[in-house]
Amino acid sequence: MNGNLQHKYGKGFSETQITPKREIPKASPEPSLKEDSDTEKVPKWCDDGFELFKEHSTFHGVKDLSKANLPSTKCLWILILCVSIFFSIQGCYMIISEYLQRPVVVSYFVAEAHQNLALPDIIICPFNRFNKTYLENLNITGDLAQYLELAFPGPAMFKFQEPIQERVQMDVDKHDAVIAEIIQNMGNMSFSTFMKEASINCEAFFQNIDICKSATELMTSAGKCFRLPGGEQISDGFGYGLKLMITLPKHLYNPGANQMLNDGIVVKLAEPGHGVDHDLTFISSGVHAIMPLSATQYEFMNDPPRYSCLDDSAKNYSRLWCFEYCLTQHAEDICNCSLIAAANPRKPSICTTKQVIKCFYPSMFSDAKEAIAAFQRCKSVCKAPCKYWKYSKTVSTANLSPEQAKAFTNDSDAIQELQNMIILEVFYTSLDYTVIKHMLAMTPSSFIAQLGGQFSLWIGGSVVSVIQFFIYICGGSYAHFYRTYIRRPRITQEKKYKTNFRLSNTYSDSDERFSANTETRI
Numbered sequence: 001m002n003g004n005l006q007h008k009y010g011k012g013f014s015e016t017q018i019t020p021k022r023e024i025p026k027a028s029p030e031p032s033l034k035e036d037s038d039t040e041k042v043p044k045w046c047d048d049g050f051e052l053f054k055e056h057s058t059f060h061g062v063k064d065l066s067k068a069n070l071p072s073t074k075c076l077w078i079l080i081l082c083v084s085i086f087f088s089i090q091g092c093y094m095i096i097s098e099y100l101q102r103p104v105v106v107s108y109f110v111a112e113a114h115q116n117l118a119l120p121d122i123i124i125c126p127f128n129r130f131n132k133t134y135l136e137n138l139n140i141t142g143d144l145a146q147y148l149e150l151a152f153p154g155p156a157m158f159k160f161q162e163p164i165q166e167r168v169q170m171d172v173d174k175h176d177a178v179i180a181e182i183i184q185n186m187g188n189m190s191f192s193t194f195m196k197e198a199s200i201n202c203e204a205f206f207q208n209i210d211i212c213k214s215a216t217e218l219m220t221s222a223g224k225c226f227r228l229p230g231g232e233q234i235s236d237g238f239g240y241g242l243k244l245m246i247t248l249p250k251h252l253y254n255p256g257a258n259q260m261l262n263d264g265i266v267v268k269l270a271e272p273g274h275g276v277d278h279d280l281t282f283i284s285s286g287v288h289a290i291m292p293l294s295a296t297q298y299e300f301m302n303d304p305p306r307y308s309c310l311d312d313s314a315k316n317y318s319r320l321w322c323f324e325y326c327l328t329q330h331a332e333d334i335c336n337c338s339l340i341a342a343a344n345p346r347k348p349s350i351c352t353t354k355q356v357i358k359c360f361y362p363s364m365f366s367d368a369k370e371a372i373a374a375f376q377r378c379k380s381v382c383k384a385p386c387k388y389w390k391y392s393k394t395v396s397t398a399n400l401s402p403e404q405a406k407a408f409t410n411d412s413d414a415i416q417e418l419q420n421m422i423i424l425e426v427f428y429t430s431l432d433y434t435v436i437k438h439m440l441a442m443t444p445s446s447f448i449a450q451l452g453g454q455f456s457l458w459i460g461g462s463v464v465s466v467i468q469f470f471i472y473i474c475g476g477s478y479a480h481f482y483r484t485y486i487r488r489p490r491i492t493q494e495k496k497y498k499t500n501f502r503l504s505n506t507y508s509d510s511d512e513r514f515s516a517n518t519e520t521r522i
Contacts, residue, residue: 057468060084060460084458091454095447104303105441113431117295118272119230119242120391122426124205125266129223131200132254138182143168147175149256151195151353152341154221156258165257169357176354192350195340199224200252207245218276221341222259222266229272233428238290241427248285248420265422267291271389275318276343279391287397288423294393295428299437300386307438309386318343319382326378331363 057063061084065077129152135145146168156162168175183194196219202212205226216227233240246265255261264284270276283289302311310317321343329346332338335355338345351360365371400418409415442450455461 057465059465059469060458081459088454088458088461091458092451095442095450095454099442099447102441104301104306104438107435107437107439109435110432111297111435113433116232116234117428117431117433118232119426119428120269120293120295120389121230121272122228122242122244122424123218123225123266123268123270123276124228124244124246125220125222125225125268126200126205126248127222127260127262127264127266128200128253129256129259130198130254131252133252134198135254138186140179140182143171144175144178145254146257147172147179147353148195148198149254150258151351151356152221152223152256152258153339153356154258157260161257168257172354172357176352179352190349191352192340195219195350196224200249202226204249204252205246207247211244218343219340220343225266225268227270227276230426233431236428236430238292238425238427241293241425244422244424244426246422246424247417248422250420267424269293269391269393273315274388275316275321277318277320281393281395283395283397283422283424285422286400286419288400289395289397289425291393291395291424291426292429293391293426295433296390296392297433297435297437298386298388298390299435301438302386303438308383310383311386313385317385319384322382323378326381327374328360328364331360334363335359 061077061081065074065081068074068077129149130145132145135141135148140148143164146164150165150168156165179191183189183191186194189197196217202215202217203209206212211228212226214229218225218227228242228244230242248265262282262284264282267281267283268276268279270279281291300307300309302309324343325346328339328342332347335351336347337349337351337355337360338347339356339360340350365374400421400423402415402418405415405418452462455465
């Protein structure tokens with residue numbers, strides 16, 4: 001056998017020198033990494049998001065930048081894109097800033113009334129509160145009559161009025177008892193009804209008594225007033241408006257200690273169907289007065305803090321009534337009565353002079369600081385209505401001449417009556433009116449259009465372009481993030497684990513084959 005080995009392997013080769021060759025294990029095929037599962041988690045359009053954006057975007061310069069080959073060309077396109085984006089953002093910022101700072105602008109124009117234009121309501125207030133003859137018939141004279149006058153709010157205007165006012169206030173309890181007894185003897189009527197009956201009726205002031213049929217009576221600090229509908233003016237200028245001939249029955253007047261000693265009337269204008277406001281004009285007696293008007297219609301928008309108004313105010317709302325209500329509400333609730341001169345009395349009972357002096361006035365304000373604070377609070381609460389009419393007027397008067405009247409009559413009473421007469425003519429100089437209204441400086445559609453114009457001008461953007469940008473960029477970013485920070489670490493760990501496991505199995509099988517096939521020869 002040794003000879004055979006020598007013959008086979010050559011001379012001098014010993015059997016003990018034969019060492020079987022150890023085979024190096026071959027690596028097994030690379031296992032699958034489950035690409036199909038990853039593909040399901042990351043759609044193909046996400047992988048191609050950046051390329052799709054470059055290909056389909058309408059933004060100016062994006063495609064040119066992607067196809068630029070030279071570094072200088074790329075830098076040029078990057079500069080162009082940066083400048084365009086900057087100007088686009090700047091333009092949009094200016095539009096948004098303008099929209100936020102000035103959302104409302106004022107529009108001013110003159111509108112033609114064409115066929116007719118409604119005149120305002122005319123409010124006539126004589127400087128008198130009571131019918132002197134009526135009071136004298138009830139034996140109400142002197143200080144007792146002044147007691148009734150003090151039921152109207154107001155201070156004495158002159159020094160010589162103050163002593164009478166002070167004297168009446170000292171005996172207010174006595175006067176109150178006397179008036180209460182008189183009213184009870186008249187059929188137990190209310191104090192409010194008595195005060196209205198004691199004032200002069202409408203028919204005593206107007207020569208055309210038919211006017212009083214449509215007149216509305218209201219009480220103010222000056223006394224009883226009459227609100228007359230203005231009607232409609234059908235043509236321009238003088239002679240086509242409202243003409244009133246007023247005769248002041250001064251023989252019926254009862255002078256008051258806290259009354260204005262004026263000779264004439266107060267004229268106020270009010271929008272038809274709306275509350276009375278602060279408008280006020282004095283016209284003396286014995287004159288022919290003309291009052292040319294011009295009307296302005298306001299249509300404002302509630303836009304605090306720039307401008308605040310009541311958008312849904314009641315039709316008869318007035319700022320004067322609101323202010324009065326705000327100041328006197330507390331006193332009215334305590335005394336359970338309203339002032340006779342209230343624009344819109346809240347309580348069914350009217351305060352007597354005793355209640356006014358001893359309850360109402362003390363309940364309003366404790367000191368000057370509280371009064372100032374209440375005025376400021378009520379001014380902020382009582383806002384003007386957003387829609388209203390305002391009337392501008394110019395009053396011209398000419399004295400009525402008794403000397404010229406003597407050429408036509410010898411009746412001294414008729415001549416004297418001219419001194420107590422007022423002829424008032426109210427008219428529009430032209431049948432047009434001014435409209436001042438708030439308008440949106442930029443409507444939502446205009447705002448969007450201007451923003452779109454800036455995008456389109458500088459970078460060629462549109463709504464579709466912006467949607468493309470977000471879809472493609474977000475999709476591409478998601479794919480990049482997933483493959484970089486989620487998929488790659490997981491694949492690396494799987495590769496490492498499978499490689500170690502395969503190598504350990506391979507070397508174990510090789511060792512078993514080697515031990516089984518090797519023969520030990522001695």
